Amino acid sequence: MKLTFCGAAGTTTGSKHLIEVNNQRILLDCGLYQGRRKDTIERNRNFPFDPAKIDAVVLSHAHIDHSGNLPQLCRLGFAGNIHATPATRDLCSVMLPDAAHIHESDITWLNRHRVGDDLPPLEPSYTMADAEKCLRQFVTVNYHRPMTIAEGVRMTFIDAGHVLGSAQIILDIDDRQTGRKSRLLFSGDIGRPGNDLLIDPEPSEKIDHIIMESTYGGRRHELDTDANEHLCNVIRRMLQRKGKLIIPAFAVERTQQLLYTLEQLRHDGCLPSVPTFVDSPLAVRATEIFRLHVDDLKPDVREAVFMRDDPFGFDGLRLVRSVDESKSLNHLKGAAIIISASGMAESGRILHHLRNNVGDQRNIVLFVGYCAENTLGWKLREGHRHVNILGDEFEVNAGIEILDSFSGHADHDELLGWFGRVQGPKKRVFLVHGEPERSKALKAALTEKHPGGSIEIAAFNQHVEL
Ligand SMILES: [Zn+2]
Numbered sequence: 165m166k167l168t169f170c171g172a173a174g175t176t177t178g179s180k181h182l183i184e185v186n187n188q189r190i191l192l193d194c195g196l197y198q199g200r201r202k203d204t205i206e207r208n209r210n211f212p213f214d215p216a217k218i219d220a221v222v223l224s225h226a227h228i229d230h231s232g233n234l235p236q237l238c239r240l241g242f243a244g245n246i247h248a249t250p251a252t253r254d255l256c257s258v259m260l261p262d263a264a265h266i267h268e269s270d271i272t273w274l275n276r277h278r279v280g281d282d283l284p285p286l287e288p289s290y291t292m293a294d295a296e297k298c299l300r301q302f303v304t305v306n307y308h309r310p311m312t313i314a315e316g317v318r319m320t321f322i323d324a325g326h327v328l329g330s331a332q333i334i335l336d337i338d339d340r341q342t343g344r345k346s347r348l349l350f351s352g353d354i355g356r357p358g359n360d361l362l363i364d365p366e367p368s369e370k371i372d373h374i375i376m377e378s379t380y381g382g383r384r385h386e387l388d389t390d391a392n393e394h395l396c397n398v399i400r401r402m403l404q405r406k407g408k409l410i411i412p413a414f415a416v417e418r419t420q421q422l423l424y425t426l427e428q429l430r431h432d433g434c435l436p437s438v439p440t441f442v443d444s445p446l447a448v449r450a451t452e453i454f455r456l457h458v459d460d461l462k463p464d465v466r467e468a469v470f471m472r473d474d475p476f477g478f479d480g481l482r483l484v485r486s487v488d489e490s491k492s493l494n495h496l497k498g499a500a501i502i503i504s505a506s507g508m509a510e511s512g513r514i515l516h517h518l519r520n521n522v523g524d525q526r527n528i529v530l531f532v533g534y535c536a537e538n539t540l541g542w543k544l545r546e547g548h549r550h551v552n553i554l555g556d557e558f559e560v561n562a563g564i565e566i567l568d569s570f571s572g573h574a575d576h577d578e579l580l581g582w583f584g585r586v587q588g589p590k591k592r593v594f595l596v597h598g599e600p601e602r603s604k605a606l607k608a609a610l611t612e613k614h615p616g617g618s619i620e621i622a623a624f625n626q627h628v629e630l
């Protein structure tokens with residue numbers, strides 16, 4: 165069996181790992197690279213393999229850095245099945261067309277500038293029609309239902325607790341050429357134990373080799389007990405200043421987590437009523453999918469769905485779909501909370517809210533999730549005083565707050581905890597999905613914890629025989 169790291173190696177986005185065994189090719193994830201527009205368009209167009217020669221895809225979860233390049237893979241000739249959990253498939257049904265729409269808009273925007281520079285126009289790499297077409301290649305498989313997906317390859321999903329539908333992927337591989345049988349675990353993205361909505365990442369056994377994410381290697385989130393208090397304090401400060409609280413949040417999971425927390429805080433009398441807007445059609449649709457898949461959520465949430473009206477809604481909450489209503493938020497008077505996507509502030513309506521509000525010191529921008537290097541969100545989090553938003557330079561006068569405990573990613577200690585719950589010889593461990601410093605920190609800790617195994621940081625296009 166040959167394993168090749170075709171993305172999310174030395175970085176956090178573009179997750180793609182290729183397994184070749186018994187003359188078949190299986191791709192784990194097919195994510196988009198995110199970051200600087202010009203670099204990523206080129207990188208996303210060039211697959212380090214022929215898409216037409218892939219036999220099957222197994223998808224860990226719906227996030228675009230794991231699923232977003234599927235429309236292009238299919239457009240370039242991939243005709244096989246895409247295996248995913250039912251909730252992942254449903255989330256992809258709204259996320260992939262949305263990402264394609266953003267891509268098409270990006271190309272239109274770039275072309276406007278290319279005309280001025282006398283450059284030929286670019287074609288979109290894929291379209292919304294490609295996204296919709298690729299959804300027909302999905303085959304859904306529930307957690308804990310082993311399924312043979314290729315000759316000598318059996319796949320099982322177990323919960324990763326990272327986002328609705330997220331899975332760790334266990335592959336039982338019978339290599340007919342070498343006669344070796346082995347069990348490979350791909351972590352996908354690993355969530356945090358104790359999350360309010362999601363089931364804790366599940367343990368696994370008899371694992372021979374691991375492909376493991378390392379997003380937060382060497383980093384620790386603040387304690388959960390402080391998170392709601394911190395959120396309340398930020399909201400109270402914003403109310404005193406009569407400013408706006410702008411929250412860039414992933415439309416999927418982070419927005420629902422925020423709504424669930426705000427509803428609980430309001431229900432418990434900890435927060436006064438504040439006009440709150442979710443300005444993201446994708447987030448509105450994703451919230452509907454959360455309600456549909458309550459079976460995959462914590463029992464408390466399931467109960468709340470059946471017993472209370474709506475654990476993701478409260479008085480004063482407005483779900484904004486139309487462009488006109490979104491634009492009207494620009495002229496909103498008085499204090500308000502605006503939650504909008506994307507979480508890394510790379511695209512979407514959040515860009516307009518940041519343009520409008522980042523220069524005013526009464527306002528606060530609150531980050532509740534990870535931002536990849538060089539994204540606008542990352543620059544604001546890092547404290548850049550000037551940022552470029554949609555082509556114009558802005559001075560940052562708004563307060564910047566960070567609340568990482570809402571993160572969907574396990575931190576350093578939680579990654580080690582997860583690793584400890586993976587049973588088996590764990591002969592070779594490959595670290596992916598991390599900036600180099602993060603992967604190095606995790607490697608050092610794992611090497612100490614697991615001296616019998618080999619802990620390696622995966623390199624882009626590195627081939628490994630297992
Ligand atoms: Zn993810």
Ligand SMILES: [Zn+2]
Binds near residue numbers: 176179227229597
């Ligand atoms: Zn990811």
